[in-house]
Amino acid sequence: MRPGARAGGRRAELASFLRSRRERVSPEDVGMPPGPRRRTPGLRREEVAQLSGVGVTWYTWLEQGRPINASAQVLGAVARTLRLDVAESEHLFRLADVPQTAATPDEPREATRDLRVILDGLDPLPASLVNARSDVLAWNDGYAAMFPHIVRTPAAERNSMWFMFTAPPEINPVLNLDEQAPEGVAVFRYRYSQHLGDPEWQDFVHRLCAASPLFARLWATQNVAPPRPCNKRFRFPEVGEVATRATHLDVGSLPGVRMVVYTPIDDLSRDRLAKLRARAVVRGGPRG
Structure with a gap:
């Protein structure tokens, strides 16, 4: 550009x-x-x-x-x-370009072998590796059990933000979307501001605004927030409601990439996640 x-x-x-x-x-x-x-x-x-x-x-x-x-x-x-x-x-x-910012590197497209080993080591805690635009690069079996529709999506379309705002209710397990949606969009804008002028980011935002009236409305608020841990609740037909704490860990060797780990916040949620993983249809799928 x-x-x-x-x-x-x-x-x-x-x-x-x-x-x-x-x-x-x-x-x-x-x-x-x-x-x-x-x-x-x-x-x-x-x-x-x-x-x-x-x-x-x-x-x-x-x-x-x-x-x-x-x-x-x-x-x-x-x-x-x-x-x-x-x-x-x-x-x-x-x-305002004050001070002058350095050129932003391209979005990473894949995970290294070391990071895949770490993801598997975190299992049974669900964990994934995502870039700044929320493209899902890799995951472990616990994550695949929670989000089978994401991991089955072709790599070029595998994005957690897109899934949260466009997945139909019958396959979207996010329970507190009214809380998570504003927070997710504000954090996404925080990252977006570091990629201004990038045509891939602009195209993604335009397409998501067109696909999701909720995203378009929240995007128009111009709200911005830094990444931070947050509580996320899910409902799965197989096991019921699961409450987790989502923690984002930046990967220093890959700018913009972070590891997202979902930790159950109570024993009941831990047991239900274990049952969900045991029942998961997805087994040994690709790691990005």
């Missing part, structure tokens, strides 16, 4: 993100009187500029995605005015 096109995509993302963050901050949040009734929610551009100590024209151009220079100090002031958390501030700096 041409550098100009990549920069244009970054500026468009920056404009959308700033507007969405400004709209969620009320005058009362920053110690200002509410004033007369407002046509749109949140702060006005001139209020953000005033509180950040920058010119109205400069901030307007920044929010419009125009190619202007922005220092780390000024962006920090904007981030404080908009009450951005750590992940959102990092996201803002990436979008």
Whole structure:
């Protein structure tokens, strides 16, 4: 992709993100009187500029995605005015290209032999290896028992985000989708901001927005969050409900790749996972 096109995509993302963050901050949040009734929610551009100590024209151009220079100090002031958390501030700096970010390596497509051995060693704990875009690269038998439809999918289409948002209810075991969906999309945007301008990422987002109204709605919120452990609950017809703690472990030798391990949070869930694994149809499938 041409550098100009990549920069244009970054500026468009920056404009959308700033507007969405400004709209969620009320005058009362920053110690200002509410004033007369407002046509749109949140702060006005001139209020953000005033509180950040920058010119109205400069901030307007920044929010419009125009190619202007922005220092780390000024962006920090904007981030404080908009009450951005750590992940959102990092996201803002990436979008504004401050400091200059290094070129992002291509997404890994396969797992090394050592990582496959580690995955098998974690069994019976379900575990998989995924890249930043959530393409599933490898897994163990415990994971295959939980997600047989994912591991049976052709490698080019094997993606856990796609499955979560497009799988029909009868094969999607995620029980607390209302909790997991917003969190998953916010973390996905955190990773997406590190791949701005990448046509494969853009195509994936466009296709998933078209395939899932829920994803499209959550993507439009511009919410961003860092990866963190979270509780995930599943329901399987064979054994019932299973509660787990999903932990993401970054793989230093493969940038962007992480190992996701599902640990049962109680004895009942541990027993049910063991029964599910014992009954699993998938046995000895490919490891990516």
